[in-house]
Amino acid sequence: MVRLSVNGERHELDLDPRTTLLDALRDHLGLTGTKKGCDHGQCGACTVHVDGRRVLSCLALAVAQQGREIGTIEGLARGDHLHPMQLAFIECDALQCGFCTPGQIMSAIAMLAEVEHRRQLDDVAIRERMSGNLCRCGAYPNILAAIRRVRT
């Protein structure tokens, strides 16, 4: 049995040891908001939080996440109250097809938490730090605008 704590809820899962964290979330816990874009850690669509840090869940084995707190896109809102980053994404139209969006949002939230002085993050620094999250629709300018809105 693999014990996972996801969005504050504890789960015991009977998993094939090869199961990635991504597949455990999607196929075993029904948390399909986290997306599989490449399964190789190259697109960022599967970004989740593990103990508050951004992690590519397609490159993490589920069995190795026991004892850690996993956060996914489904756990951000408090009831009807969206996380400020989710709101900023809506307000800035920082998405088109929406497939990379959960990963962008998870990455952006953890990225802001990585820096001590958020206000010093300029556009170049934000772009660099977000470059692991690909968006084929090209919503990048609006994603940057959304992150700037939350940063300040």
Added chain:
Amino acid sequence: MSTTSPRIGRPAERIEARIKVTGQARYAADVVLPGLAHAAYVGSAIACGRVLAVDTARAEQAGGVLLILTHDNRGPLGDLPNGDGTGLTPDPRPPLADDRIDYRGQIVAMVVAESPEQAAHAASLVEVRYEPAPFVVDIDDGAGTRLSDVPRRGDCAAALRAAPVTIDVLYSTPIQHPCPLEPHATVAHWVDHDLVVYDSTQWVLGDQAVLARAFGLSNERVRVLAPFVGGSFGSKVFTAAHTLLAAVAARRLERPVKSVLRRSEVLTTVGPRAATRQRIQLAAERDGRLIALRHHTRSHCATERDVADRDPFYEPTSGITRVLYACPNYEAVHDVVPLHLAKPGWMRAPGEATGLWALEGALDELACESGLDPLALRMRNHSSRDAHTGKPYASEHLRECYERGAERFGWSRREPRPRSMRDGDAWIGWGMATAAHPGNRDPASVRVRLDRERGGVHVTVATAGIDLGTGLYTALAVVVADALDLPGERVTVELGDTRLPPAPMTGGSNLTASVAPAALAACTRLRRRLLAFRRAPDESADWAELLDRAGLGDIEAIGTTDARPPGERHAHHSFGAQFVEVRVVPELGRIRVTRVVGVFDVGQVVDATTTRSQLLGGVLFGVGQALLEQQVHDPVHALPVHADLAGYLLPCHADVPDIDVEWLDAVPDVTFNAIGCRGAGEIGITGVAPAIASAVHHAIGVRLRDLPLTPDRLLAALAESPRE
């Protein structure tokens, strides 16, 4: 409808944004059904030849394996409907039809197991013996076949001989891949002998037609759903092998089957934009006026059989070059080169993104040769009619795009001489190009239903058309809320389901121009029926009250958009002007795009928010086309060298320049449809690559004619060019 409508053209909030940012939007691969089994594929290890034997013994012994399909046991499938316009597959043969291999990666076996891990493991145990045959995977190694359709006007050869100024240049584009972030995915499920498919597609009705034919069912017994699709860019029009095979396996197993392509399978088996080699010959007067344009394209296609069937899919480069500029003599010749690769397909602005790369590049060369400003050269050759058919554009504002774009960019301050602007170790260059995309519109129908609801009414708008991230949900909500004068939160939009009123595939920037007028027509019908219950003509319309008076709990109407009649008097086309600034560091071969300004005429914009996002995304697609994207195939193994996202480079956050997009207001194309809108999904890409290359030339005086403009190419060109 005029631009005085309160909401048309204003920025709305993307109505499906909330479910997308909370992870609640269900894409095909997110569908979970009881008893779901998972598929994995074995791709051919040769590029051409035959499968001699598929040994599945070891794979069948692996844990969790439920079914292995090969061409020996796939079972019968009916003919596919290629050619009649109802649906499309990449191969006229159904998948696993026989032992013939046309490209490396072609599916030779499907493994279905209880879990994705078990399916993937078992697929690795399938052993295939082949009889390989010689193959060709490089367009420059293949022999071309000339297509019989040669659009021409005037006498190009004579004009080219006699002209005072001529340009004769060769431009190329590599194989590029639409590469949507969502891999192609299908969940197939049989319910009481009827088929239900959740698919990542641009065309639910095309899927339905293909699947119905393949399984010998009437169309209404096949339901296809695609409420959310994670991007497509042309690559999800065809009903692909993994979709058909998922349905075969689901029927055999009597369980739903999920079939999701791996990223490497997307990049190997889903048709890319074909490679092109384009020779542009221009003849001009000394003042820049074009006398002749000859456009000779070689582009790759699938197998020789494809050519023999007279249905090669080729990159339609000359569609735009024949219409764009006033030029009395024109000829376009197209050769197709069969390669042993997955059949090419559409990719955002097919033909325009490639054809304009060559034509706009050659025009920049003509401007330099003639000592003319590149913008002045475009103005001089401007055509207010389709230059090939002679039909006047119903609504055409390209000159305003040029003028407005030049002003926003500061083009008048451009010093024409290359190597005229420097900042530290970088040379700065400015370039421009024309952007263009035809107005497309197809038959469509939309149902609008008004329901009595507490405190008023609720409207549901429904059509089978698909929002690929393009903004259709929002555009329909805007049109209907405006037409019925209701707040946006009282409108729900349902899309992507074969049970909804029919709509065309999402392609060619056609969908808003097709379904938005149909939605408006439905609203007009509803209004007329309900307004009959007013007590006086000046009584304000309260839909709930009128429904009550009519004794109805709900009311619905269908609106339609008709096919375009043959012999239309006018042509309909979108245009734009794109201006680019680059910084080039010659010692490193590095090109950075720092600024892009685009001004477009796309007719009446329906929703400003999603239109702006579409245009921004188009520009970034162009940056990828220009600087990053190419698929090269290993000549020994016939595999793409770049079959993942670390090799096939998409633009990332750090590649984004400062982008300024704008469109002309109050330019509805009123004879195109009742709203006057044309599409905006593709035009954004079309002028970017040539504008970047022209800016690079302006920066350092080196002309690059092969995409993408990688550092090695720039360094090689610098080494060959005389230093100034």
